Amino acid sequence: MQHDLDIYIRARYTLLWVVTSEESRALAEIDQLAKEQRKPLYVWSATTGVANPAIPTRVDGGKRDPLALLTAIMEDREPGLWVLRDFHPFLRDHTVVRRLREAAFSLESSNKTIILLGPVLKIPPELEKEITVVDFSLPTRDELDRQLDRIVESARSHGKIDIALDRRQKARLVQACLGLTINEAGNAIAKAIIQSGGRLDGDAVEAVTEEKQQIIRKSGLLEYYRSDDQLTTVGGLETLKEWLRKRVRAFGEEARAFGLPEPKGILLVGVQGCGKSLVAKSVANSWRLPLLRLDVGRLFSSLVGSSEENLRNAIKVAESIAPVVLWVDEIEKGFSGVGSSNVSDAGTAARVFGSFITWLQEKKAPVFVIATANTVSQLPPELVRKGRFDEIFFVDLPDTAERREIWKIHLLKRNRNPDDFDLHTLAMASDGLSGAEIEQAVIAGLYEAFDQNRPLEMSDLLDVLQDTVPLSQMMQEEIDALRSWARQRARRASLPA
Ligand SMILES: Nc1ncnc2c1ncn2[C@@H]1O[C@H](COP(=O)(O)OP(=O)(O)O)[C@@H](O)[C@H]1O
Ligand SMILES: [Mg+2]
DSSP, X not given: OHHHXXXXXXXXXOEEEEEOSOHHHHHHHHHHHHHHTTOOEEEEETTTEEEETTEEEEEEGGGOSHHHHHHHHHHOOSOEXXXXXXXXXXXXXXXXXXXXXHHHHHHTTTTEEEEEEESOOOOOGGGTTTEEEEEOOOOOHHHHHHHHHHHHHHXXXXXXXXXXXXXXXXXXXXXXXXXXXXXXXHHHHHHHHHHTTXXXXXXXXXXXXXXXXXXXXXXXXXXXXXXXXXXXXXXXXXXXXXXXXXXXXXXXXXXXXXXXXXXOEEEEEEOTTSSHHHHHHHHHHHHTOOEEEEOHHHHTOGGGSOHHHHHHHHHHHHHHHOSEEEEETTHHHHHTTTTOSSSTTHHHHHHHHHHHHHHHHHOOSOEEEEEEESOSTTSOGGGGSTTXXXXXXXXXXXXXXXXXXXXXXXXXXXXXXXXXXXXXXXXXXXXXXXXXXXXXXXXXXXXXXXXXXXXXXXXXHHHHHHXXXXXXXXXXXXXXXXXXXXXXXXXXXXXXX
């Protein structure tokens, strides 16, 4: 953040908003910056008024009132950085909003900057053009490493715990803390120590990882997703799998040294039940990266608070855990409201969508985004413009050869020997079925055989197929629309027939 802030302040941006719950860590950075820029720092809160951390004895309690404060800032003759802690509740008062706007204008000619600091981001529309949001990233590996040292140091001095961490375990523990704030990491480690009866050892890695999953889930939008699926359990889609296979080592040092950029992400568009989500889940495993799932539906639901702040938080978490795969399933569901007026807060939806697009385009951290969509009619055109994703793949219904492979995979998955079945006949008899429907047919056949107390037979599967009406038959129009959309905009995920 320091770097961004530094630039904004030098460029005389007058109103900055730093969103974080880590007030003291952010203040320390701002303090550092003030020193480098040789500007006095004033820190305000509603309870204490204005204080200058350099002169702790001089607290000006007279300016607790936000209007008085803003007036004072405007009238001050000196350059300076003014940090306003938890100012957002006062932005409900339109006189305060107005005053802040006036301050923004008047500060342009001075060398003063107002920095709003707090955990909440809620910009009143009147200030949208004036305020610049600065992201305060989660602690880096180094910061967490130092924090761990402090914890160990203080625990040692109390003589209460038994520390048995070697270098590698320590590095893994720090790695496990990535994505947490300093406080959260400290608490998670403390909890791990208590759980193991006063010991800090390699087991803490597992405990902290679990705690982190909880914390991330509580944020409401992201979920640590565990799955056993591998790309080898995806039938067909050879072009897509080959593309992914070529990038297995893409996040390593070697690839950087070779001059390769990190892959940004892909969008998988296509017929429902044909393996888009499956691929997303498998990639992380095949690449040995953690998998985070972003719940786009909830992103826009008012239940979890302000959407913009939510998205920023989710991005922060993902970036701090990077390299990571970020899975955005059924992206159309979240962004369908953008640009339409039947959504209660179309403005917010559009803004959140805009930030997401900007992030997709400009992100530097190795977060590989894999987004899926079942329909295209609701996909905003900006999303599919060049530069957002490395590639857009179209996932169609499986052809005969692919269906054969899918039958094989699902028979194997259920501990049946595929050689006992006539895969070619099954593939021919399941024309128009999706991978998901083939899987269901295997399960239905198994139930039949199980009920009759005998092994699964070809006839069980063929009988099921007789009674199955493929979804694709009922959705012919939609599928045609998808195909014609994809012809111009996407690459086929499957090999040409
Ligand atoms: N190409 C495939 N190969 C193997 N299994 C598949 C394939 N496509 C679908 N399936 C099965 O169907 C399930 C649902 O598919 P899914 O990936 O959720 O489809 P989509 O996301 O495209 O709607 C998968 O978990 C998998 O078991
Ligand atoms: Mg899906």
